[in-house]
Amino acid sequence: MVLQKRLDYGFNGYQVPPTPRATRSARRRVPFRKNVDDNQMCAFDLLATVAGKLLLEGENSPSSGNALTGKELCTIVKDSFKKEQKDEDNPSKAEPCDQGTCDGSFSFSELASHAPALRHSLKEFSHAHIDDCWGLASVITTSDCSEKVGSADKSKSKIQLGSFASKLEVGYQESCDFTVGNENKKQIKIESPKTGNALNVTKADICSSDDLAVRDRKPPALVSVNNRVKLPSCIDQIPSSSFPACRDDVKLVIRDDDENSSGCSQPSTTTKTFGSPLCIGNRRIRKFFSSKYWKVTPKLKDEEHFNADSEIKPVYHNRKICYKRRRSQRDYPFKKRRLYDRSSVSNFEGISREGISSSPRKGFSCDASGSSATPCGASGISACVAGQHTSFQSRDSHVKLRIKSFKVPELVIEIPESATVGSLKRTVMDAVTAILGGGLRVGVLLQGKKIRDDNKTLLQTGISHNNKLDALGFSLEPNPLQAPQSLCHEDRPFLLACDTPRPLTRYPLAPSVVHNVVQQRSADTLPDPPLSSLGNFIESDHDSAPSPPDMSIDKSPTHSRALVAVPAMNVEALAVVPMRKSKRSDAVQRRIRRPFSVYEVEALVQAVEKLGTGRWREVKLRAFDNAKHRTYVDLKDKWKTLVHTARISPQQRRGEPVPQELLDRVLTAHAYWSQQEAKQQLKQQHSETCRL
DNA sequence: CTTAGGG
DNA sequence: CCCTAAG
Known part of the structure; x- marks a missing residue:
């Protein structure tokens, strides 16, 4: 339950990119996604499972030889949480935190790093639910x-x-x-x-x-x-x-x-x-x-x-x-x-x-x-x-x-x-x-x-x-x-x-x-x-x-x-x-259209709120890592359309309606990050000016 | 490969 | 969504 609660945290404040622009390569080197792909899942699964909310369907492999005890799990989770909190501290302070939940929240990427250890436990936990979800x-x-x-x-x-x-x-x-x-x-x-x-x-x-x-x-x-x-x-x-x-x-x-x-x-x-x-x-x-x-x-x-x-x-x-x-x-x-x-x-x-x-x-x-x-x-x-x-x-x-x-x-x-x-x-x-x-x-x-x-x-x-x-x-x-x-x-x-x-x-x-x-x-x-x-x-x-x-x-x-x-x-x-x-027989066919669901939008918004609008790869990794069909370009495009959607009148919108609340967040985040970018540019200009 | 934008 | 220029 405790865990579940953690999960429900809302916007956690904007996060200033490590080092804007110039750090792309650096960021790349940092295995941000280190454990995200696979482990992140585990972490989440664990949490969700523990919370009794997520039903897992999975292999019933009994390989859970070294399952962790619930206690251990908790410890891990707690640690993760602490760590995250620490990491998040700095950025959060300076940044807007309109969603009000700037208290502690952990990120999965953090917790994810424990996933390997959790895996087995997850199995334990999930076994009970395996069938339910099927x-x-x-x-x-x-x-x-x-x-x-x-x-x-x-x-x-x-x-x-x-x-x-x-x-x-x-x-x-x-x-x-x-x-x-x-x-x-x-x-x-x-x-x-x-x-x-x-x-x-x-x-x-x-x-x-x-x-x-x-x-x-x-x-x-x-x-x-x-x-x-x-x-x-x-x-x-x-x-x-x-x-x-x-x-x-x-x-x-x-x-x-x-x-x-x-x-x-x-x-x-x-x-x-x-x-x-x-x-x-x-x-x-x-x-x-x-x-x-x-x-x-x-x-x-x-x-x-x-x-x-x-x-x-x-x-x-x-x-x-x-x-x-x-x-x-x-x-x-x-x-x-x-x-x-x-x-x-x-x-x-x-x-x-x-x-x-x-x-x-x-x-x-x-x-x-x-x-x-x-x-x-x-x-x-x-x-x-x-x-x-x-x-x-x-x-x-x-x-x-x-x-x-x-x-x-x-x-x-x-x-x-x-x-x-x-x-x-x-x-x-x-x-x-x-x-x-x-x-x-x-x-x-x-x-x-x-x-x-x-x-x-x-x-x-x-x-x-x-x-x-x-x-x-x-x-x-x-x-x-x-x-x-x-x-x-x-x-x-x-x-x-x-x-x-x-x-x-x-x-x-x-x-x-x-x-x-x-x-x-x-x-x-x-x-x-x-x-x-x-x-x-x-x-x-x-x-x-x-x-x-x-x-x-x-x-x-x-x-x-x-x-x-x-x-x-x-x-x-x-x-x-x-x-x-x-035409060409080998022409690649256009991908099928897959409208973003509200949940995806939610995830996107949340990720962008945190990461900004110029880090699509990370957004993708963070929020859509498992959504194979969503590329960072897709996400970027979606954001683009979201911003547009948010600006036009509700009557002009088409498709599955996106909650106004989300659209508002889109605008807010967009504004915020645009501003950030502007600031960034100003700084650069300034420094250049100084140099001259 | 990623970003950013236009199409 | 696609395509592309740029980085």
């Missing part, structure tokens, strides 16, 4: 890729769409069996309580068998997950998707081809808990979206590695790597493939124009493992509309429908066998999130037939109260137009493919899901995000999705989490990629 866990029934009997009807997950509201209700699912390799059928039952508390799996048996030994060069194990995913409503818990790279992978194929399954969910009662977590080696999680549905190129690029293997390495080192990779990976195999299927895409002009081409094809088989359970024509996600509750009508010729659930399309996930269950969760979550938040469109089926003409009226189509609505079905399909939005970061193009286009009802499936997640998360855990910490909550990204705050946990040396989704098969036939205006 509310979205979609438990899946897994089975070998092939048509292993009985596997099909185990899938029960569904996605519930609340009566066509634009909210996605994520409900959930029950059991999950993982079949590892072609051999022993290891089963992992994962149960997700209705409460939203998710997977109980602490240890997956995935790497236990010999053939799946955690050896570095082992070929990826293939795990097929046959399922339906019913997503819980706590979307705010959706973790982001940042997974560093590694080697051994386990592939999970989550399919929706359980045609046998009724689609009804039945709570599983079995829960297997495993004694210890998965062993960890390098891990690389590759997510495969079934070729016929989505394809996601590796998102692990520059920043992906940033915190991955950089536990100790200096920042700059990483940065370099990052940049290099960014360039070198442009030729990622899946990135730029695009195929056309004129005939079938004909009614998708829009898509093509949008820069996405798709080559819907109906009869390809489905997954890499050879099992092609899903009829290709089937939509990626099908919905169960049947049942008594399914449809009924009202007097005024309105058709009322109740969609009970949607099936999630097949997902193929490749994950190192050494990965933790936590990362597995995240991976699956990511995949699901990618689908849900990445852009879906709804397909309508009537008596098994897809209705493609969006212009027909329901009546014309036969979806009227006079007809058997039982025969009406909906499907969630990848929406080429939206998909790239969420999961597809600049570095993780979200390739998707769909079979025959059957656009119909466009359902506003919150492309903002991910975004919201971030926000809510921030809100819940970070009332007043201290500098440097907010950043950790941002991003993710989606990647998206947004890599949740738990990143730190996953930072154990060896694991990087690379999240790569690639089509399980038939890549060529299905790849859908953004098409550039036929």
